[in-house]
Amino acid sequence: MSSLSSQPYKGTRDYYPAEKRIQNYIFATWRRVVQLHGYEEYGAPMLEPLEVYTAKSGQELAGEQTYMFTDRGDRVVAIRPEMTPSISRMVAARRQELGYPARLFSIANFMRYERPQRGREREFWQLNTDIFGVEGALAEAEIISLGAEIMDAFGATKDMYTIRINNRKLIDYMLSQYLGLDGVQSHMMMKLLDRKDKIDREEFTRQAVEIFGTEVANESMKRLERLLSARSMADLPADIQQSAAALEMRDLFALLLSAGVTNAVFDATLMRGLDYYTGTVFEVFDTDPENNRSLFGGGRYDGLVGLFGADPIATVGMAPGLTTTELFLRSHNLLPELMSTTEVGIVVIDNTVLGALDLAKRLRNEGVRVEVDISGRKIDKQIKAVIKKNVPFIIFVGENELAAQMYPFKDTVTTNEEVLSFERIVSNVKDRRRKDEDDEFAEFFD
Amino acid sequence: MSSLSSQPYKGTRDYYPAEKRIQNYIFATWRRVVQLHGYEEYGAPMLEPLEVYTAKSGQELAGEQTYMFTDRGDRVVAIRPEMTPSISRMVAARRQELGYPARLFSIANFMRYERPQRGREREFWQLNTDIFGVEGALAEAEIISLGAEIMDAFGATKDMYTIRINNRKLIDYMLSQYLGLDGVQSHMMMKLLDRKDKIDREEFTRQAVEIFGTEVANESMKRLERLLSARSMADLPADIQQSAAALEMRDLFALLLSAGVTNAVFDATLMRGLDYYTGTVFEVFDTDPENNRSLFGGGRYDGLVGLFGADPIATVGMAPGLTTTELFLRSHNLLPELMSTTEVGIVVIDNTVLGALDLAKRLRNEGVRVEVDISGRKIDKQIKAVIKKNVPFIIFVGENELAAQMYPFKDTVTTNEEVLSFERIVSNVKDRRRKDEDDEFAEFFD
Numbered sequence: 001m002s003s004l005s006s007q008p009y010k011g012t013r014d015y016y017p018a019e020k021r022i023q024n025y026i027f028a029t030w031r032r033v034v035q036l037h038g039y040e041e042y043g044a045p046m047l048e049p050l051e052v053y054t055a056k057s058g059q060e061l062a063g064e065q066t067y068m069f070t071d072r073g074d075r076v077v078a079i080r081p082e083m084t085p086s087i088s089r090m091v092a093a094r095r096q097e098l099g100y101p102a103r104l105f106s107i108a109n110f111m112r113y114e115r116p117q118r119g120r121e122r123e124f125w126q127l128n129t130d131i132f133g134v135e136g137a138l139a140e141a142e143i144i145s146l147g148a149e150i151m152d153a154f155g156a157t158k159d160m161y162t163i164r165i166n167n168r169k170l171i172d173y174m175l176s177q178y179l180g181l182d183g184v185q186s187h188m189m190m191k192l193l194d195r196k197d198k199i200d201r202e203e204f205t206r207q208a209v210e211i212f213g214t215e216v217a218n219e220s221m222k223r224l225e226r227l228l229s230a231r232s233m234a235d236l237p238a239d240i241q242q243s244a245a246a247l248e249m250r251d252l253f254a255l256l257l258s259a260g261v262t263n264a265v266f267d268a269t270l271m272r273g274l275d276y277y278t279g280t281v282f283e284v285f286d287t288d289p290e291n292n293r294s295l296f297g298g299g300r301y302d303g304l305v306g307l308f309g310a311d312p313i314a315t316v317g318m319a320p321g322l323t324t325t326e327l328f329l330r331s332h333n334l335l336p337e338l339m340s341t342t343e344v345g346i347v348v349i350d351n352t353v354l355g356a357l358d359l360a361k362r363l364r365n366e367g368v369r370v371e372v373d374i375s376g377r378k379i380d381k382q383i384k385a386v387i388k389k390n391v392p393f394i395i396f397v398g399e400n401e402l403a404a405q406m407y408p409f410k411d412t413v414t415t416n417e418e419v420l421s422f423e424r425i426v427s428n429v430k431d432r433r434r435k436d437e438d439d440e441f442a443e444f445f446d
Numbered sequence: 447m448s449s450l451s452s453q454p455y456k457g458t459r460d461y462y463p464a465e466k467r468i469q470n471y472i473f474a475t476w477r478r479v480v481q482l483h484g485y486e487e488y489g490a491p492m493l494e495p496l497e498v499y500t501a502k503s504g505q506e507l508a509g510e511q512t513y514m515f516t517d518r519g520d521r522v523v524a525i526r527p528e529m530t531p532s533i534s535r536m537v538a539a540r541r542q543e544l545g546y547p548a549r550l551f552s553i554a555n556f557m558r559y560e561r562p563q564r565g566r567e568r569e570f571w572q573l574n575t576d577i578f579g580v581e582g583a584l585a586e587a588e589i590i591s592l593g594a595e596i597m598d599a600f601g602a603t604k605d606m607y608t609i610r611i612n613n614r615k616l617i618d619y620m621l622s623q624y625l626g627l628d629g630v631q632s633h634m635m636m637k638l639l640d641r642k643d644k645i646d647r648e649e650f651t652r653q654a655v656e657i658f659g660t661e662v663a664n665e666s667m668k669r670l671e672r673l674l675s676a677r678s679m680a681d682l683p684a685d686i687q688q689s690a691a692a693l694e695m696r697d698l699f700a701l702l703l704s705a706g707v708t709n710a711v712f713d714a715t716l717m718r719g720l721d722y723y724t725g726t727v728f729e730v731f732d733t734d735p736e737n738n739r740s741l742f743g744g745g746r747y748d749g750l751v752g753l754f755g756a757d758p759i760a761t762v763g764m765a766p767g768l769t770t771t772e773l774f775l776r777s778h779n780l781l782p783e784l785m786s787t788t789e790v791g792i793v794v795i796d797n798t799v800l801g802a803l804d805l806a807k808r809l810r811n812e813g814v815r816v817e818v819d820i821s822g823r824k825i826d827k828q829i830k831a832v833i834k835k836n837v838p839f840i841i842f843v844g845e846n847e848l849a850a851q852m853y854p855f856k857d858t859v860t861t862n863e864e865v866l867s868f869e870r871i872v873s874n875v876k877d878r879r880r881k882d883e884d885d886e887f888a889e890f891f892d
Contacts, residue, residue, distance in 0.1 A: 003755035004498060006539035008491050009523060014536045015489035017550070024487065036810045038788040038817020040835065041470065043461035045454050045569050046492065046525070046555060047513075052450060067493075069515035072559050077455060079492070079525070090460045093452035099831030101821050103788075104463070109492060113518050123491050138799065138820040258800070309449035342484040342549075353584065354704070364482045371484020374584040375547050385545035389486065 011114070011122025017389070021338040023125070026154075026325050027107050030127040033153045037146055039105040039129055044086035046109075050078045052085045055307055056276040065112040079111045083128040084276065084304065084317065091132055091315075092308030100133030100313075119293060119327050130317030132305070137248060139316040140280045141255035143298060147284055147318055148261045154325070155334045161295065164267035165252070165282045168299070169245035174268065178240055179223055185211050194271040227268040236268070252280060276301040280316070291331040296320035338390075339413075343429050344370040345386035347379060349398030356397040359407075359422075366426045370395075387412050392432060395425065457560070457568025464836070467784040469571070472600075472771050473553050476573040479599045483592055485551040485575055490532035492555075496524045498531045501753055511558040525557045529574040530722065530750065530763065537578055537761075538754030546579030546759075565739060565773050576763030578751070583694060585762045586726045587701035589744060593730055593764055594707045600771070601780045607741065610713035611698070611728045614745075615691035620714065624686055625669055631657050640717040673714040682714070698726060722747040726762070737777040742766035784836075785859075789875050790816040791832035793825060795844030802843040805853075805868075812872045833858050838878060841871065 008014050015023055031041075050068050067079040080086060083106060091098065106128050116122060129146065131139050144163060151161055175186040188211045196204060205221070212220040230236050233246060233253070240246060249266070256264045264282075272281040283297035298318025306312035329335040344363065348356045356372045363370045371391070373382040379396075386394050396408040409425055410417040420428065454460050461469055477487075496514050513525040526532060529552060537544065555571050562568060575592065577585050590609060597607055621632040634657050642650060651667070658666040676682050679692060679699070686692060695712070702710045710728075718727040725746035732739055744764025752758035775781040790809065794802045802818045809816045817837070819828040825842075832840050842854040855871055856863040866874065 004501060004535070004753050005495070006535050006754040006756065008535075009493045009495060010519070010521070012491035012493060014491070014539070016536065016540065016544075017486035017488055020487045020489050023489065035787045035815050036813075038791070038815060038837075040463035040786055040788060041466045042463055043466050043469065045458035045460070046557070047455045047458060047569070049451070049455060055450060067515075067517065069513075071513065073456070075456070089450070089452050089454075090462065093460070094462065097834075098462075099834035101817075101819065101831075103817055111492070123493070134821050142820065259803075307450050308452040310452065340486055341481045342486060345484070357705075367482075369481050369484060371547075371549055373547065374588065375580050385547075388543075388545035391484075 009122075011116040013121060013123070017340065018338075021340075022326060022335065023322060025336065025338055026322055026329075027125075027127075029153050030105075030107060030150060030320065033150050034105045034127070034129050034146065037103070037142070037149075039103040042087065042090065042104050042106050043108070044080070044083065044090060044106065046080055047077045048080055048086055048089075050076045052089060053078055053081065056085070056304060065114055067111045067113055080108075081110055081112045083108060083110070083126065083319065084130075084301065087128065087130060087317075088301075088304035088315070089308045091313060092305045092310035095305070095310040095313070098132070101139075102132040103130075104132070105129040119323055121323060125322035126319045128317065128319045130315055132313050132315050134316070135302075135314040137251040137255055137280075139314065140252050140282075140300060141259060143316045143318050144252075144256060144264065144282055145259045145261055147282075147296070147298070147320070148259075148263075150320060151284070154329055156328070156332065158263040160287055160332055161263065161328075162285050162287055163261065163264040163282055164270045164285060165249070165264055165280065166267055166270035167245050167249050167280050168277050169279055170240070170243065170249060170268075171271070173243045173245055174227060174240060177243075178227070178237065179212075179220055180216070181211070190271050193269045194273050196269055230266065230268045233266050249280070272297055272299055276304050278302045282318075284320075286328050286331065288331050291327060293324065293327075295324045295328055339392050340390045342369050342371050342389065342391045343433070344368055344393045344395055344425075345382075345389070345391045346370060346372040346395045346397055347382040347386065348373055348376075349379060349396055349401075352398055352402060355399075355402040359395070359397060359402075362422065363426065368426060368429050393425075393429060455568075457562040459567060459569070463786065464784075467787075468772060468781065469768060471782065471784055472768055472775075473571075473573075475599050476551075476553060476596060476766065479596050480551045480573070480575050480592065483549070483588070483595075485549040488533065488536065488550050488552050489554070490526070490529065490536060490552065492526055493523045494526055494532055494535075496522045498535060499524055499527065501531070511560055513557045513559055526554075527556055527558045529554060529556070529572065529765065530576075530747065533574065533576060533763075534747075534750035534761070535754045537759060538751045538756035541751070541756040541759070544578070547585075548578040549576075550578070551575040565769055567769060571768035572765045574763065574765045576761055578759050578761050580762070581748075581760040583697040583701055583726075585760065586698050586728075586746060587705060589762045589764050590698075590702060590710065590728055591705045591707055593728075593742070593744070593766070594705075594709075596766060597730070600775055602774070602778065604709045606733055606778055607709065607774075608731050608733055609707065609710040609728055610716045610731060611695070611710055611726065612713055612716040613691050613695050613726050614723050615725055616686070616689065616695060616714075617717065619689045619691055620673060620686060623689075624673070624683065625658075625666055626662070627657070636717050639715045640719055642715055676712065676714045679712045695726070718743055718745060722750050724748045728764075730766075732774050732777065734777050737773060739770065739773075741770045741774055785838050786836045788815050788817050788835065788837045789879070790814055790839045790841055790871075791828075791835070791837045792816060792818040792841045792843055793828040793832065794819055794822075795825060795842055795847075798844055798848060801845075801848040805841070805843060805848075808868065809872065814872060814875050839871075839875060 053066060066081050070076050109123055109125050111123050114120060131142060175181045175189055181189055192207050208224060209217040270281060270283055277299045279300035281299035284295040286293055286295055296319060300316045302314045303312055346356050346360055353374055360370045360372045392412055394410040394412060401407045406419050406421055408417055409420045499512060512527050516522050552574050555569055557569050560566060577588060621627045621635055627635055638653050654670060655663040716727060716729055723745045727745035729743035730741040732741055742765055746762045748760045749758055792802050792806055799820055806816045806818045838858055840856040840858060847853045852865050852867055854863055855866045
């Protein structure tokens, strides 16, 4: 038989311990921040009926990017391409039992059939965090501030990212009242603006003129340009500034400022691709010119719970992604050096494996994470294996060491080596752990 | 439009915060124990090429139970029904780079198309924990002891479960040398023994006689009965006891005893369904007559890495499941009361939400996990919501409280209420957290 490929399925990643540490660091940071703000974790199935996505997620996502198939019982199902419909379904199913505001989060994997590229994989991980049951700008301000606090917790400073904000109701007003577009034209214009950064200027103008129709194109293009060039709400035409949606947005900006979020800006062209948004939309962008990408986004979607046979619930949510977060941390040099979760590797000299296992057991009783090399190989191979795994300490155990109860204890980073008692080993390991935890929290609480 | 169903896909579960807490408690216990033993976490894709499973997992799993489909690029893929082939593939891909013994674990979800029933869901979660690169009984003893330590960490005592052990090489010897079966007959007998507890005695005898053939059935059935009635290695016929496989098993039992695993027994009929096992196999059974089920199992599978174009590596692994663990904990009354991860809910009296948000921010700076009710609803509704969510404490914040900087602080479990300063609130919350952590670790380190 010819051998099977050892490569993962196209567009997916294997997470070996070194990569998994990074993933876990990001997951743990997400979890710590959202739990500090009272968000509770939930989980949803990896499969959903396809119709859950065709209803409101938009044609591209449901029709073209979804991994869908017919199960052995003739049900048409999809591997979840996003979490929003699942959590909306779950809230609908227990609408009466839940306490509101319901603050819910999950960390889960998703699949979309896309061309894999830097920062985009077919299987990807997201934090999804949503607040259910609050109308008005306090909810949006909470979710956006939470996004900013997550960035802060990773050590990002405010100049490293910008939060762009828009509002679907304001977009509707601008498209219909200010640009005079009908429903079909508005929808086309939203799709065009959503693609704006992916096509060149000329192509953008050509398509915009086509949407406006040639009679009014000149005047309409001027108005569109004015919207595109607006750098704050104050740059908008006066009548737009007086709309209800614009007043709502001003409330939001005021709340964000009072929460210390100083890097939020208005962006009239921000659309967000998904069909279900009903109010505020936002997107966080890296300001690094080398990595000038959207990091994550979210917004208000008040209609989704109502699709599942329950009364609608006001909802705001967002979904930071693992891969974009990792690229951001790398490009800003914010990713810490992460060593193995194993703290001690015991190298076995002589034929003393049972003695080594006994020492390991005593160390574990003190809470030390320890492995023993039970392979019976030569000492140099054992040492190399511990170093390969990024385990911070080595203990050497042979007959003499067990008899004297004093053990050579080597720091694999500094290569420093001392002969220590059991108690000293335990306290050295714990000192290192405490220092690590302090470093992690120092970033967070400064 | 008629509304969409709010129910999850057949055979899958929604994990609301109350259920997710239980899942997280089990995951955290698994993670703590295996990390104490030096196992490092990895992650693998949810999809694999189907051929990864057809090679060695057995016809039932790969052919009948797998969620398989053809992707948009004409690749035949499967949602992983188990982890063993994925981690074997990963180890093969980095055979040279990894340090050995490689101790690896993952906590992940899987799907199998089976009829859902108590303790069996189509989507299910498992801990997979494997040691690569060690031949001989020390590796088996480590994995089996690890299984026992996981049970201990959940508070199980040795009388609550039994570990049944057998060995594929011993099975081969018994079937070919002692029962005189050829290759085809041996395979049929293994499948029959694997189903033994699912069919009645008469049916079992009928099928066994059919495998033996009528001429030798009488004598062969007597020999088979002798194997079935063996309660320890010593009950086996003398020539079997002298086989190399039997000597290997005796080593294993000795190591287990010295590691304090006193509830491991020999079971000549234990087969384990999967085709890839090559040596020791084991299975942990609940001793409760009400819940007398297999909790999890594992064994040695030295050939799997070699399927992926690398030299074979000696491997032993096991995979405890979430659902069976939860049923075990429930049936033995071992599941702790779990409250929300949110420690404080702030109820907003008067129109003081900005003051409440500021207090929340100060509490978070001290590490307290806190939510604020920003819904503007009546106080009794706010209180009910906090209690529904199982949040342990409520702080009431109104104008007077903010002015005096003294806050009514209510314990939602005892219903005790005091008026406390900020500092006293922080220390009360932390006392409770410390007590919780002590309770959790007390079980583990006794």
